[in-house]
Structure formats: C-alpha cells, structure tokens
Amino acid sequence: MAKTDATPASFTPYAIPHFSLPSSDGTTVSDGSFKGHWSVVFFYPADDTPTCTKEACAFSDAAPEFARLGVKLYGLSKDPLKDHGKFIAKYGLKMPLLSDETTETISAFGAWVEKSLYGRTYMGTDRSTYIIDPQGLVRREWRKVRTNGHVETVLAALKELAS
Numbered sequence: 001m002a003k004t005d006a007t008p009a010s011f012t013p014y015a016i017p018h019f020s021l022p023s024s025d026g027t028t029v030s031d032g033s034f035k036g037h038w039s040v041v042f043f044y045p046a047d048d049t050p051t052c053t054k055e056a057c058a059f060s061d062a063a064p065e066f067a068r069l070g071v072k073l074y075g076l077s078k079d080p081l082k083d084h085g086k087f088i089a090k091y092g093l094k095m096p097l098l099s100d101e102t103t104e105t106i107s108a109f110g111a112w113v114e115k116s117l118y119g120r121t122y123m124g125t126d127r128s129t130y131i132i133d134p135q136g137l138v139r140r141e142w143r144k145v146r147t148n149g150h151v152e153t154v155l156a157a158l159k160e161l162a163s
Helices: 050-061 063-068 081-091 104-108 150-162
Strands: 020-022 028-030 039-043 072-077 097-099 112-117 120-125 128-132 137-142
Touching (some): 020 097, 039 050, 050 081, 050 150, 063 072, 063 150, 128 150
Parallel strands (some): 039 072, 072 097
Antiparallel strands (some): 112 120
C-alpha cells in the first residue's frame, strides 16, 4: 500500500482499511463513515508542534471550501482526545481530529514508518493525506507531505476527481 504521490494515470484506487476511532467531536468514525461522500484525511505526527500546527491550520482555513464541495475533512494522529481538544481550542481548528493511540489505523494505512533524526531511528507517523471517494476507496494519496501549497494541491485533485 506504500504508493507515493502517484499521478492520476498510474494510481490504482484501493479500499480503506477497517477501523473505528474516537473523534474530537464526540463521535466514533469508522471505515463505514466514509461511504456516500468524498472525504479527506490528513495524518500528522503530533498536536501543537510547528509543522503539524502549520498543516492543521492550513486545512482548517480551507475547511469552508471542503464543506462547499461536500467533502468531509478529518485530521488523524496518535495523540489522545484530551490533547486534540487543547490543540483545537488553541488554534480554533474547524475539523474533527481522530485519535489513534494504538497506531493500528495509522499502520493499516501504511503511514507508521521508521524515521531517523540525528542518527537515531524510531517509529512515527508519516505526514500523509488521503482522498477517499463515496465508495470508500482511496483515490489519491500523498506521502512525506511538504505543507507549503499542499492544501491547494489536495483541493485541485478533489475538484478533478469529483467532476
């Protein structure tokens, strides 16, 4: 499942893994929650860290545009709901955040990867984004996301796919 920012011509859609996660809005979101509408889920390493905050705020700023397109938007990290609540309150985020403390869902999407920092290796979340169609298929994915311009790229891909 480790496809990297494939072009539309070469990308093969695949079914999202089965999962069920608590959401910051008090609901439980599962793979079945994605049926019947387009969705975007962005995976990020940790709440309230510089790059993750930049990414979450960029998606939040674009939340009205995603809503206008009928797209459900979610962030997902291994942080607990308590931390998500503080992160949402601090930055006024406009989308629910899903909590995967066990990293089972992150792993199932292929986004729990070995990382390296200052010569030390460890496991962590690969900054990734997924567009999921109304049938529950991943139609586009981005791995090792660079935040600058990423939200605009995702919106453009959504408009192309949903047209």
